[in-house]
Amino acid sequence: MxxxxxxxxxxxxxxxxxxxxxxxxxxxxxxxxxxxxxxxxxxxxxxxxxxxxxxxxxxxxxxxxxxxxxxxxxxxxxxxxxxxxxxxxxxxxxxxxxxxxxxxxxxxxxxxxxxxxxxxxxxxxxxxxxxxxxxxxxxxxxxxxxxxxxxxxxxxxxxxxxxxxxVDLSAFRHDPRAAGLARARLGIPPEAFVVGGLGRMVAGKNFHLLVEALPHLDGAVLLLVGDGPELPRLRLLAARLGVGRRVVLAGESAHVPELLSAMDVLAAPSQEETFGLAVVEALAAGLPVLYGSCPAIDDLPPGTAPGARRVPPHRLTAELAALLAGPRTRLPPPPGLDRYxxxxxxxxxxxxxxxxxxxxxxxxxx
The missing domain is CATH 3.40.50.2000 (Glycogen Phosphorylase B;)
Known part of the structure; x- marks a missing residue:
């Protein structure tokens, strides 16, 4: 064929x-x-x-x-x-x-x-x-x-x-060595708490909420992976809030697993998604995930993806602060991901x- x-x-x-x-x-x-x-x-x-x-x-x-x-x-x-x-x-x-x-x-x-x-x-x-x-x-x-x-x-x-x-679930398995290399390449300190955002940099993805959260997340770094028309606005917003040095723009990448390994949490604040591929990939990498909309998770039986939590926009900063204050642990990929x-x-x-x-x-x- x-x-x-x-x-x-x-x-x-x-x-x-x-x-x-x-x-x-x-x-x-x-x-x-x-x-x-x-x-x-x-x-x-x-x-x-x-x-x-x-x-x-x-x-x-x-x-x-x-x-x-x-x-x-x-x-x-x-x-x-x-x-x-x-x-x-x-x-x-x-x-x-x-x-x-x-x-x-x-x-x-x-x-x-x-x-x-x-x-x-x-x-x-x-x-x-x-x-x-x-x-x-x-x-x-x-x-x-x-x-x-x-x-x-x-x-x-x-x-x-x-x-x-x-998703090739095995390809996204957390790799500590890859995480260290990715952080070194991007200038992110090994001990930093890294909030990740992954996707097209367009208005509907709501990545500005992650930049706005940074002033309330002491010492955290925001790693944004992707490209799009919102990038200049995100840079200006970060500069206006005084957090420009803590925002790392990785651009488009064909090496997403390594960049997910470098994160401590993935935040996907979009309120309108058709699937939510970044959320599934992050769960496969063992990350906790805070999301606004994700049909891929909503279609799973309840409780089969405990690492993912739906968070309304007004609660996002508080939820990130709670993760920053808690222990940093990698989670096993949830069994529900086998469907994908x-x-x-x-x-x-x-x-x-x-x-x-x-x-x-x-x-x-x-």
């Missing part, structure tokens, strides 16, 4: 990291087409054995990308095209149908209640998404929460398949591809 994954970009965001994690576990020949600039993960994906093709799309309305993508699909003779992220989910299904690809799948990683990938969920956006995904044979939702939202947008439940994101093992996700996706191809062959015979 030959599969082409089409994704908008390959910056170190959650969906992009998810694709990178998934590819080595897929029992098929996988290639990647990136619509825009390759980003920091392209080399990591190539190193894992999957070719990366750059379409060279220049903006959302660059329609020249459509014939280029169609030609790529025809030349590659792919049996499955799998789109990831909004722009790819708009362009790739049409290109795949023009190229007569037998099975077309889209995964929705980022459908929030009010925003999708930073853009407001308006009636035209919902209509565009609904129209584009009518050209797919299945839409994968990364959580039941996302499946419900897609149904509310007008997608029939019969075409939506819920397959949670996957990437190998299980890979098997379910492969089974989906098989079903769609079998249906295609049966339809051709009738």
């Amino acid at each position: 030959k599969v082409l994954h089409v994704i908008t970009g390959l910056a170190a965001g959650g969906a992009e990291q998810q694709l990178r994690t998934l590819l080595p576990h897929m029992d098929c020949a996988s290639e990647v087409a990136v619509l825009t600039a390759p980003g920091v993960l392209a080399d990591a994906i190539r190193a894992g054995g999957s070719p990366v093709r750059v379409v060279g799309m220049d903006g959302n309305r660059d329609l020249r990308a459509l014939p280029r993508l169609t030609a790529l699909m025809r030349a590659g003779r792919y049996q499955v095209v799998h789109a990831h992220l909004f722009r790819a989910c708009v362009y790739a299904p049409l290109a795949a149908r023009l190229a007569a690809v037998p099975a077309v799948v889209a995964t929705e990683h980022s459908a929030g209640a009010r925003h999708i990938e930073g853009r407001a969920v308006t009636a035209p956006i919902r209509s565009l998404y609904r129209t584009a995904t009518q050209l797919t044979h299945a839409v994968v939702a990364v959580s039941p929460t996302v499946a419900d939202r897609l149904h509310a947008w007008g997608l029939p439940r019969s075409r939506v398949v819920t397959i949670p994101n996957g 093992d990437v190998r299980r996700q890979a098997r379910r996706l492969h089974d989906l591809y098989d079903r769609l191809l079998t249906r295609h062959h049966q339809e051709r015979l009738t």
Whole structure:
């Protein structure tokens, strides 16, 4: 089976990291087409054995990308095209149908209640998404929460398949040596209490709450991992509060496990998430986690992820202060995380591809 994954970009965001994690576990020949600039993960994906093709799309309305993508699909003779992220989910299904690809799948990683990938969920956006995904044979939702939202947008439940994101749990196991090296590289003292934030630096992630908490956390360091348009505002806020020297901006990274090992707690204050990949990764690393929204944890049986606690924004500083005052211990990864093992996700996706191809062959015979 030959599969082409089409994704908008390959910056170190959650969906992009998810694709990178998934590819080595897929029992098929996988290639990647990136619509825009390759980003920091392209080399990591190539190193894992999957070719990366750059379409060279220049903006959302660059329609020249459509014939280029169609030609790529025809030349590659792919049996499955799998789109990831909004722009790819708009362009790739049409290109795949023009190229007569037998099975077309889209995964929705980022459908929030009010925003999708930073853009407001308006009636035209919902209509565009609904129209584009009518050209797919299945839409994968990364959580039941996302499946419900897609149904509310007008997608029939019969075409939506819920397959949670996957994490290579063993890769995130806490490594004290890696923690020490990461702290030394970033200039963080070995004894410092490190509050971590991981994700795209956009307004909806609410990372400003972590900067605002720092003046009340004596000696703590804030380590933010990711890139995005909010970074200049976060720098200015840290300077205004007098904590600039205690805020470490690591930027995008393809080495998230090492950076999680360097943290003492992960804080994920976003109030709107579609899955909560950073929370799952932090729990796999043995970190206590304070979160605002995380369907991945909410979908687990109660009590199976004791290291994660939902905290409203007004309580975040107090909860961080309590952890700062207490003992620093690493927790065992909770057993509930087995549900999100990437190998299980890979098997379910492969089974989906098989079903769609079998249906295609049966339809051709009738």
